[in-house]
Amino acid sequence: xxxxxxxxxxxxxxxxxxxxxxxxxxxxxxxxxxxxxxxxxxxxxxxxxxxxxxxxxxxxxxxxxxxxxxxxxxxxxxxxxxxxxxxxxxxxxxxxxxxxxxxxxxxxxxxxxxxxxxxxxxxxxxxxxxxxxxxxxxxxxxxxxxxxxxxxxxxxxxxxxxxxxxxxxxxxxxxxxxxxxxxxxxxxxxxxxxxxxxxxxxxxxxxxxxxxxxxxxxxxxxxxxxxxxxxxxxxxxxxxxxxxxxxxxxxxxxxxxxxxxxxxxxxxxxxxxxxxxxxxxxxxxxxxxxxxxxxxxxxxxxxxxxxxxxxxxxxxxxxxxxxxxxxxxxxxxxxxxxxxxxxxxxxxxxxxxxxxxxxxxxxxxxxxxxxxxxxxxxxxxxxxxxxxxxxxxxxxxxxxxxxxxxxxxxxxxxxxxxxxxxxxxxxxxxxxxxxxxxxxxxxxxxxxxxxxxxxxxxxxxxxxxxxxxxxxxxxxxxxxxxxxxxxxxxxxxxxxxxxxxxxx
Amino acid sequence: xxxxxxxxxxxxxxxxxxxxxxxxxxxxxxxxxxxxxxxxxxxxxxxxxxxxxxxxxxxxxxxxxxxxxxxxxxxxxxxxxxxxxxxxxxxxxxxxxxxxxxxxxxxxxxxxxxxxxxxxxxxxxxxxxxxxxxxxxxxxxxxxxxxxxxxxxxxxxxxxxxxxxxxxxxxxxxxxxxxxxx
Numbered sequence: 001x002x003x004x005x006x007x008x009x010x011x012x013x014x015x016x017x018x019x020x021x022x023x024x025x026x027x028x029x030x031x032x033x034x035x036x037x038x039x040x041x042x043x044x045x046x047x048x049x050x051x052x053x054x055x056x057x058x059x060x061x062x063x064x065x066x067x068x069x070x071x072x073x074x075x076x077x078x079x080x081x082x083x084x085x086x087x088x089x090x091x092x093x094x095x096x097x098x099x100x101x102x103x104x105x106x107x108x109x110x111x112x113x114x115x116x117x118x119x120x121x122x123x124x125x126x127x128x129x130x131x132x133x134x135x136x137x138x139x140x141x142x143x144x145x146x147x148x149x150x151x152x153x154x155x156x157x158x159x160x161x162x163x164x165x166x167x168x169x170x171x172x173x174x175x176x177x178x179x180x181x182x183x184x185x186x187x188x189x190x191x192x193x194x195x196x197x198x199x200x201x202x203x204x205x206x207x208x209x210x211x212x213x214x215x216x217x218x219x220x221x222x223x224x225x226x227x228x229x230x231x232x233x234x235x236x237x238x239x240x241x242x243x244x245x246x247x248x249x250x251x252x253x254x255x256x257x258x259x260x261x262x263x264x265x266x267x268x269x270x271x272x273x274x275x276x277x278x279x280x281x282x283x284x285x286x287x288x289x290x291x292x293x294x295x296x297x298x299x300x301x302x303x304x305x306x307x308x309x310x311x312x313x314x315x316x317x318x319x320x321x322x323x324x325x326x327x328x329x330x331x332x333x334x335x336x337x338x339x340x341x342x343x344x345x346x347x348x349x350x351x352x353x354x355x356x357x358x359x360x361x362x363x364x365x366x367x368x369x370x371x372x373x374x375x376x377x378x379x380x381x382x383x384x385x386x387x388x389x390x391x392x393x394x395x396x397x398x399x400x401x402x403x404x405x406x407x408x409x410x411x412x413x414x415x416x417x418x419x420x421x422x423x424x425x426x427x428x429x430x431x432x433x434x435x436x437x438x439x440x441x442x443x444x445x446x447x448x449x450x451x452x453x454x455x456x457x458x459x460x461x462x463x464x465x466x467x468x469x470x471x472x473x474x475x476x477x478x479x480x481x482x483x484x485x486x487x488x489x490x491x492x493x494x495x496x497x498x499x500x501x502x503x504x
Numbered sequence: 505x506x507x508x509x510x511x512x513x514x515x516x517x518x519x520x521x522x523x524x525x526x527x528x529x530x531x532x533x534x535x536x537x538x539x540x541x542x543x544x545x546x547x548x549x550x551x552x553x554x555x556x557x558x559x560x561x562x563x564x565x566x567x568x569x570x571x572x573x574x575x576x577x578x579x580x581x582x583x584x585x586x587x588x589x590x591x592x593x594x595x596x597x598x599x600x601x602x603x604x605x606x607x608x609x610x611x612x613x614x615x616x617x618x619x620x621x622x623x624x625x626x627x628x629x630x631x632x633x634x635x636x637x638x639x640x641x642x643x644x645x646x647x648x649x650x651x652x653x654x655x656x657x658x659x660x661x662x663x664x665x666x667x668x669x670x671x672x673x674x675x676x677x678x679x680x681x682x683x684x685x686x
Contacts, residue, residue, distance in 0.1 A: 070596025152598070153625055156679070157640070160624035163681025170684035175555075180564035180678030183599055184592040284597040286585050288618060288626035291639035305623065306641040310655045314682075371642050375628060405633040410642070420642045448644045448652035453634040 028253075030214055031245035033237075035221030037252030040114065042259035043107035044213075049260045050100035051202065053267060054138075057093040058195070065145070067191035069184040069283070072147035076279045091271035097139055099267055101297050104135055109352055112331070115340030116219035118228050122332035124212040127205050129328045134202045136297070141194035143295050147187055149281035153292035155182045155190075164314045182285075217241070218248075222340035230337060291372060299366030300359045306371035370419035373409040377417045384414030391468060398465025401458050405450065413469065421447060428470040432477045436463045564590045565677035570605065573670050576613070581606040581629050581647060584615075589677045603663065603674065604629055604636070606647060613672065616649050617661035617680045624679070627660065636660065661686040 015021050064083050066075040079086035108128070111117060117125035144151045155177070162176055163169045178185030217237055246252055281290055294302050308316060335348075342349050365371075374381070383399050391399070402408055410420035431439065440459055443449035454462070470476050566589045576582055584605045591599045604616040604627075616636070618626045625640035635652060636645040643654035650659040661680035666673045680686035 068594040068596070069598045070594045153640075156619060156624035159679055160619070160622070160681055163683055166683070169681060173679065173681055173684070177679065179592075180590050181588050181598070181601065182679065183588070183595040186598075282597065284600065285618070285626075286583075286597075286600050286602040288583075288602060288628060290626065292625060306655070308655075310657060313655065313657070372639055373637050373642055373644075375637065375639050378630075378632075406630050406635065406637070407633075409637065443653065446653050448633075448635055448646065450633065452646075 024249075027214065028249040029247045031241050032218045032248045032252050033220040033240050034244040034246050034252070036218045037246065037255060038221055039255055039259075040110050040221075041218070042256050043103050043110055045256040046103040046259050046263050047100060047107055048206065049263060050096050050103060050267075051206070053096040053264070054093065054100060055199065057089050057096060058199075060089050061093055062195060067145070067187055069147065069187045072145070072187060073279055073282055076146065076148075080276060080279075087276050088271055090276035091274065092267060093142075094277045095267045095270040095274070097142060098270075098296065099263060101135060101139055103263065104132060108132060109356075111219075113342040113345075113348060113352060114219060114222050115228070115335075115342075115345070115348075117332040118338070118340060119230050119233060119332075119336050121212070121216050121219065122336070124209060124216060125332045126329055127209045127212060129325070130205050131202060131209060132328075133325065134198050134205065137198050138194060138202075139295065139297055141190045141198065143298075144187070144190040145194055146278050147283050148279035149283060149287065149290045150278070150292045150294070152182060152283040152285065153290065154294060155186060157292070161317050165318060219340075222342070224339070224341040224343045226341075227339055228337045289375075291369075291375065293369070294366075296363070300362035302369070303362035303365045303371075306369070307365075368419075372418075373406075373420045374418040375409060377408045378403050378406045381408055381412075381416035384416065387414055387469070392464070394461050395465045395468055398461035398463070401454070401462045402465060405454065405458070405462075407462075410447075424466060424469055426470050426474065428467045428476040429474045430477055431466075432479045433463055433467050434479060435477070436466050565675060567666070567673045567675055568677070570603075570615075570672045570674055573611070573667065573672055576605050576607040576672065578607050578609060581631070583629070584672075586674070586676070601676070602626070603676070604660075605672070606649075611667055613665050613667075614649060615663040615665050615672075615674050617663065617676075617686045619661065619680055620656055621651075621658045621660060621682065622654070622656040624681070657682065 061079065064075060064079050064086060066072055076090070079090055081087070111125065111128065144155060159173045159177060159182070162172045165172055174180065176186075176189075177183075178189045220237065220240060277295075281287060293299075305313075305317075339345055381403075383403065388396055388399060402413070408417035410418040412419060412423045413425060415423075427436070437459060439447070440454065440462060441449060441451040450459075467476065568586045568589055570584045570586055576584075582605055583602050585600050585602050588595075588599045588601050602618045604618065606614040606616070608614070616627075620627050620638040620640065620643050622638065622641055622643045625638050627636040627638045627643070627645065629636055634647040636647075636649075638644070638654070638656070641655050643656035644652040645656070645660050646652050648659075649662060651657075663686045664675040666675075676686055678684070678686070
């Protein structure tokens with residue numbers, strides 16, 4: 001008996017005892033419709049690849065990371081700067097997470113648009129929705145494990161939302177934080193979720209998800225006009241498999257392989273080029289010079305929470321997540337049979353576009369957060385020189401008041417300053433001197449009243465400065481109940497000189 | 505019994521003796537019962553352990569000294585820090601909690617939690633405009649803690665305080681939220 005023959009016998013023996021070839025035939029080798037070997041069908045395996053990267057890099061990071069509120073930050077710094085290639089592992093884990101969420105969203109959209117959630121694959125969709133929730137849970141808890149200022153105050157935001165639950169609020173907050181404040185046990189809790197509970201659930205549900213894909217078959221490429229009917233679907237699918245089915249491996253897997261390879265390369269490239277994320281400020285609650293911001297995939301939430309009218313806020317916070325998740329679960333039952341092709345499902349296509357545009361717009365706003373005051377603007381932003389040239393001492397004093405009283409934190413002039421309130425570049429054309437005085441002293445819904453905090457001379461100077469804020473070619477607002485000449489003389493004593501001086 | 509016939513048919517083995525059946529089903533029931541009792545005995549302490557934080561008896565708060573009265577000048581608002589009364593050895597810096605102390609005339613104080621009443625971000629005091637501003641969603645509060653503008657649903661959370669032996673004390677110890685102000 002030669003060597004090859006012997007090896008063959010060993011292989012046959014192993015296969016006979018552990019059923020490798022049978023398992024292969026039932027899994028990777030299962031028959032799929034030829035049409036599903038498409039570029040549109042690569043996102044599921046891409047997501048799985050990202051998950052595997054997260055497991056491997058996560059285990060590596062856990063070798064060094066210390067899940068203790070007192071030491072987590074130091075261990076992250078150690079990973080970044082002292083542990084050999086620690087920065088790269090952190091970067092891989094961070095970019096793996098970004099890619100995982102992004103590719104999973106692509107997978108969700110593709111499955112939705114191709115009607116793959118319809119009969120008989122309802123449970124595949126539902127298990128997929130659970131996986132989506134788990135993945136977002138991983139993204140949020142992972143952000144907490146990067147235990148910096150953003151994580152600390154992000155937890156505070158989570159607690160503040162949970163604290164709005166009627167009656168149960170305080171108890172839920174204690175449960176979430178593992179105590180009365182954000183501290184040691186809070187981080188341990190999120191570590192347990194991020195490292196044991198959620199990944200364990202993902203492994204279990206991915207198994208179910210893939211088992212269902214095998215049991216119910218991968219969705220065939222939808223053909224317009226070919227309707228799903230409960231009575232005939234199974235037979236038609238079987239017939240299509242018999243007619244044009246191919247084994248997934250090696251006939252239909254090539255595009256998945258190419259996509260996965262590209263994703264892996266992209267993650268490695270991004271990790272090497274952009275490096276790891278944070279940690280940002282130390283998680284010391286007494287260091288309050290911070291403007292906490294969520295990671296990219298939660299920026300839309302930041303925008304929604306800022307821009308929602310406050311009377312509906314609590315209700316929306318506490319019910320919207322359940323409504324949205326409920327709708328996601330209900331999708332296969334809302335539309336269970338019928339047309340699968342996106343070419344014949346305009347509502348589905350428009351819904352996807354609408355949701356993407358809304359989320360995209362909120363995320364874009366979240367990148368520069370116009371609703372947040374710029375806390376340092378009053379000491380860092382400069383008043384443009386052409387707003388000061390040729391002004392009277394009183395008006396210049398007003399520009400100083402504008403900075404010193406933090407007006408500029410919310411109002412910009414010449415593009416410098418906050419965006420919370422309206423830009424004041426042309427304010428003199430909108431409000432008369434009297435109206436400016438009233439606005440400054442009494443404020444309004446979205447502006448604090450400065451009545452007690454400004455002395456009359458300060459108000460006079462501030463209003464004098466703001467009354468100069470108009471283009472030379474624009475006429476300042478005036479009170480039509482008064483003679484124009486008089487009002488100009490009373491309220492804008494230097495109007496003529498300013499007009500002259502700001503001429504280009 | 506239909507099941508017995510099916511058994512015989514399918515497996516081609518003789519049906520179990522009639523008197524064996526009650527014994528088998530008794531053993532099955534006993535097995536379930538035994539495991540049920542064991543599961544309860546395991547889960548009660550497990551749940552007790554897990555839910556130990558799920559309580560709301562005010563047991564976390566106590567009086568905390570913020571420092572000598574002299575460190576808070578009249579008509580000024582200053583940040584003070586205290587170590588949270590309920591801590592774990594591995595809390596690190598997270599056990600240090602800041603608050604805003606406003607001393608009015610004489611021994612009248614107002615002590616505000618650092619957390620914005622909107623979503624808990626740290627509010628900053630601006631001495632010049634006498635405002636607290638929140639960096640997150642743009643809430644603002646007047647120097648007496650009342651709501652000035654923006655999304656917060658109420659004024660700043662206020663701690664109870666007392667003065668003893670020239671020291672300022674506050675009653676605190678837990679993260680204030682809407683349904684459980686400090």
